[in-house]
Amino acid sequence: MTEIVTAGILVIGDEILSGRTKDKNIGFIAEYLTNLGIDLKEVRIVADDEDDIVAALNALRQRYDYVFTTGGIGPTHDDITADAVAKAFGVPIDYHPAVVARFRERFGDALNEARLRMARIPEGAELIESATILAPGFKVGNVIVMAGVPSIMQAMMDIVAPRLRVGQRMLSDSVRANAKEGDIGSPLRMIATAHPETSIGSYPYIDDAGRPNTNVVVRARDPEKLKVAMDEVKEMLAGLHGSRNPVQ
Amino acid sequence: MTEIVTAGILVIGDEILSGRTKDKNIGFIAEYLTNLGIDLKEVRIVADDEDDIVAALNALRQRYDYVFTTGGIGPTHDDITADAVAKAFGVPIDYHPAVVARFRERFGDALNEARLRMARIPEGAELIESATILAPGFKVGNVIVMAGVPSIMQAMMDIVAPRLRVGQRMLSDSVRANAKEGDIGSPLRMIATAHPETSIGSYPYIDDAGRPNTNVVVRARDPEKLKVAMDEVKEMLAGLHGSRNPVQ
Numbered sequence: 020m021t022e023i024v025t026a027g028i029l030v031i032g033d034e035i036l037s038g039r040t041k042d043k044n045i046g047f048i049a050e051y052l053t054n055l056g057i058d059l060k061e062v063r064i065v066a067d068d069e070d071d072i073v074a075a076l077n078a079l080r081q082r083y084d085y086v087f088t089t090g091g092i093g094p095t096h097d098d099i100t101a102d103a104v105a106k107a108f109g110v111p112i113d114y115h116p117a118v119v120a121r122f123r124e125r126f127g128d129a130l131n132e133a134r135l136r137m138a139r140i141p142e143g144a145e146l147i148e149s150a151t152i153l154a155p156g157f158k159v160g161n162v163i164v165m166a167g168v169p170s171i172m173q174a175m176m177d178i179v180a181p182r183l184r185v186g187q188r189m190l191s192d193s194v195r196a197n198a199k200e201g202d203i204g205s206p207l208r209m210i211a212t213a214h215p216e217t218s219i220g221s222y223p224y225i226d227d228a229g230r231p232n233t234n235v236v237v238r239a240r241d242p243e244k245l246k247v248a249m250d251e252v253k254e255m256l257a258g259l260h261g262s263r264n265p266v267q
Numbered sequence: 268m269t270e271i272v273t274a275g276i277l278v279i280g281d282e283i284l285s286g287r288t289k290d291k292n293i294g295f296i297a298e299y300l301t302n303l304g305i306d307l308k309e310v311r312i313v314a315d316d317e318d319d320i321v322a323a324l325n326a327l328r329q330r331y332d333y334v335f336t337t338g339g340i341g342p343t344h345d346d347i348t349a350d351a352v353a354k355a356f357g358v359p360i361d362y363h364p365a366v367v368a369r370f371r372e373r374f375g376d377a378l379n380e381a382r383l384r385m386a387r388i389p390e391g392a393e394l395i396e397s398a399t400i401l402a403p404g405f406k407v408g409n410v411i412v413m414a415g416v417p418s419i420m421q422a423m424m425d426i427v428a429p430r431l432r433v434g435q436r437m438l439s440d441s442v443r444a445n446a447k448e449g450d451i452g453s454p455l456r457m458i459a460t461a462h463p464e465t466s467i468g469s470y471p472y473i474d475d476a477g478r479p480n481t482n483v484v485v486r487a488r489d490p491e492k493l494k495v496a497m498d499e500v501k502e503m504l505a506g507l508h509g510s511r512n513p514v515q
Contacts, residue, residue, distance in 0.1 A: 047286075049285060061319070204344070
């Protein structure tokens with residue numbers, strides 16, 4: 020039996036929706052989860068608005084095995100993720116004694132009300148922390164709450180990854196078709212239909228010389244099934260080029 | 268009265284969720300809409316799965332004035348966006364005579380079944396097309412369906428933009444705080460509370476010399492209110508630096 024573990028991502032932040040900041044976290048987490056053996060099924064980006072965060076979080080956490088959030092755990096008034104997570108789970112939130120103690124040691128006289136906000140953690144959450152992470156992330160239920168700054172988020176992924184349940188990895192292989200997507204659509208469909216346990220995608224692009232080309236990607240959890248389908252794709256492509264450029 | 272026009276984005280594609288392709292469209296559309304005077308409120312990324320697309324589309328189109336989709340309008344079996352849009356609206360979908368005629372002229376003998384799929388357009392849709400766009404996008408109701416390839420999507424945005432209703436633009440101004448975010452959290456909150464018609468965000472970053480710094484962004488539709496709040500932020504920052512680095 021193949022176990023499948025699923026996930027959603029919730030990106031929180033007005034600055035992403037305004038276009039001022041370009042998100043760099045979704046692509047990183049997506050690739051990271053694929054490599055772990057967790058299938059990312061959906062991503063949402065919402066504003067710094069408690070109702071919006073709670074609604075998105077409740078939709079995603081009920082639907083997927085894990086939800087990864089980024090953003091909104093800093094020291095300012097627009098950092099409301101921890102409160103929204105507590106509200107979504109219906110649990111209290113308070114200053115976490117161990118985090119407060121560490122902050123006192125670390126910040127000394129600079130520990131003000133704003134920084135103390137970063138020590139507010141929903142009841143029952145496990146901390147995601149290290150010596151190099153200033154404000155901790157946390158995991159509550161199946162929701163993993165991380166920073167929005169990419170380098171910190173990436174450090175948090177490394178810390179939380181070993182605690183996650185993973186499924187059988189989705190493997191993939193790709194081939195450059197040297198053909199326009201429209202010329203391989205019909206044969207690709209036939210191959211896809213014949214191999215329902217693989218997922219075949221085709222991605223058109225313009226090469227450096229300005230010519231249209233296509234990458235074909237085959238994905239499957241079973242390496243043997245992946246190979247069989249990919250061999251058929253390659254055979255189809257060879258036939259296509261053979262008939263176009265006859266050798267004799 | 269200030270008119271507010273809202274939007275959502277729906278990105279469709281397994282390749283984004285697997286992390287293989289990094290999305291470049293969300294940031295572009297977000298910035299484009301902000302400049303037009305349309306407030307982007309939510310983004311979702313879903314797989315090439317009809318039920319998922321229909322559910323996300325119906326959620327977003329009922330909630331926002333416009334929904335912009337990218338991806339899934341090419342010639343292959345995994346391009347199912349047009350069908351999903353028709354299903355979401357409960358309208359028929361068929362080969363669009365004008366598009367088929369143009370394809371015949373353009374592709375000649377290369378017009379195969381796969382390419383003809385790109386001429387399938389939901390009933391009642393307006394085309395988004397130009398001489399340089401191979402397969403048209405379309406607008407049906409409040410949903411704008413665009414290509415996933417960034418250069419084509421961008422051309423489609425330019426075509427559709429003049430047809431959109433826009434609201435009063437959200438203006439913004441930013442200042443580099445030369446301070447750690449935790450040192451300005453409390454005064455920023457006071458300024459934000461005193462100026463409810465502005466939105467104040469703070470974005471920490473590490474500068475080139477490795478020092479923590481913060482950008483403060485004030486946003487408002489009214490330029491006067493923006494200026495008043497930003498002046499208070501700058502005054503607060505000047506006071507902060509004055510008290511830290513006394514001149515005498």
